[in-house]
Amino acid sequence: MGSDIGVYGLGVMGKNLAFNLADHGFTVAVYNRSKEKTEALLEEKGALSIRGYTDVETFVTHLNPPRRIFMMVQAGRATDDVIQSLLPYLSSGDVLIDGGNAYFHDTERRAKELELRGIHFLGLGISGGETGARFGPSLMPGGSLRAYTSVAPMLEAIAAKYEDKPCVAYLGEGGAGHYVKMVHNGIEYADMQLIAEVYHLLKHSLNASSDSLASIFDDWNQGELSSYLIEITARILKVKDPESGEPLVDRILDRAQQKGTGKWTAQEALELGVPLSVITEAVYARALSAMKEDRLRAADILAPAVLVEGSPEPSFAEEPGPKTDWIETLRKALYAAKIIAYAQGFAQLKTAGEVYGWQLPLSDIASIWRAGCIIRARLLNDIMHVYADPAFQDHLLLTPLFAKRLKETIPHLRRAVRYGVEKGLSLPALAQALSYYDGLRSAYLPANLIQAQRDFFGAHTYERTDRPGSFHTDWETFHP
Secondary structure (H helix, E strand, O other): OOEOEEEEOOOHHHHHHHHHHHHOOOOEEEEOOOHHHHHHHHHHOOOOOEEEEOOHHHHHHOEOOOOEEEEOOOOOHHHHHHHHHHHHHOOOOOEEEEOOOOOHHHHHHHHHHHHOOOOEEEEEEEEOHHHHHHHOOEEEEEEOHHHHHHHHHHHHHHOOEEOOEEOEOOOOOOOHHHHHHHHHHHHHHHHHHHHHHHHHHHHHHHOOOHHHHHHHHHHHOOOOOOEHHHHHHHHHHHOEOOOOOOEHHHHOOOOOOOOOHHHHHHHHHHHHOOOOHHHHHHHHHHHHHOOHHHHHHHHHHOOOOEEEOOEEOOOOOOOOOOHHHHHHHHHHHHHHHHHHHHHHHHHHHHHHHHHHOOOOOHHHHHHHOOOOOOOOEOHHHHHHHHHHOOOOOOOHHHOHHHHHHHHHHHHHHHHHHHHHHHHOOOOHHHHHHHHHHHHHOOOOOOHHHHHHHHHHHHOOOEOOOOOOOOEOOOHHHOOO
8 A cells, every 4th residue: 555645855844744644544655855854754753654765756656646745845946846856757647735835926837837747736835833734734725626626635634623624725726825825924924023013112111021021911812812923922921041040032132034925925015006014014124123233333323313412302202101001002002903914914815816816715714824823813703704795805994893993993003103103113013004094094195296296207197086087287388
């Protein structure tokens, strides 16, 4: 008897995915270019039905047909190289599954190229990190429907469960799955940045200990802010550095790294013309944090700012007021900003579905993000129910539910941003969330002047408010 499924690539995600598959009764074949990783996994597997191979041909030929192979390798050139190494041993009807964070355009290209050879391709977004891969991730498959049907029982078995329902749903042809995973990661960037900024506000305004801040986040995790990221924030704040006994988070350098999926989300939003300001600012915030040396120099040169030589810049920020009231203000501010960030992500998904012809199931996407993935949150229950209504497929902020919640919480976001701005604290994501809300609810924006400027220097024409059509003015003929 051959193996049910193959896993090519035994890094952290590949190894844990192999264990997860074997846990659910599947016989798993594994291969890694470095045979040491294969040998290490075989020593660790215990009684699990996992078979290791040291050459590609043997690995592939020992799979039951149609052969189904997870590719758990680095996105980009490495994935193309793996496909080329597998192709000589594959037959028509076999299925390749790319479980990496691939760029969706690459997934579309690979799917078309492989379909010409009769090979079915599935771009599978996987969220949940190491623990998710081992015990149940959120899975976002896209590509060949035939490929999905072939592996659906396996994916449903290994996926995270929310109220006994597997967190996996077929999302569409081509690169749909990896696109949804890309936007998931963009929302993740925004969510993390918003939490970090509120942490910054709490720490600055209350001068509170990390233990006190952990208690605040613990409390917040019991209510409408309940989410994986709030939960782990509380846990992080409780950890002490074993060397100094001080909070470990205070010993971590304030220079955040990134792997590119947030950048892709922002770039794609620009291509589609979708305003994705909170997510984009979260990406820029990481880029700014990476400029540590420049920031250290600027801290000496640019601060404290002066209005007149020798006169420090005054601060007009109101003091936070009673501690409990201020904490509640920041809780509501964070909730408002999170609603806006998630709404921007779903607006991008909606537009992408229309542009690329995917018919993305927005309710299902919210549903499969409720467990296993990094952005799982109570908020997704409401988003799922909103989009479950076929009569509503519009912007989330236009629903009565979210419109009401924002009317209740936006004053708190406005107060938090005002305090931060006047105290000189950098709050890019919170500020952009507020600006987006104000822009979206504005019946009038000053874009009329921009259109006049474009027509002045480039004869790009403009529209009028009083009649239809395109118009051009010879602005140079008018003199004051």
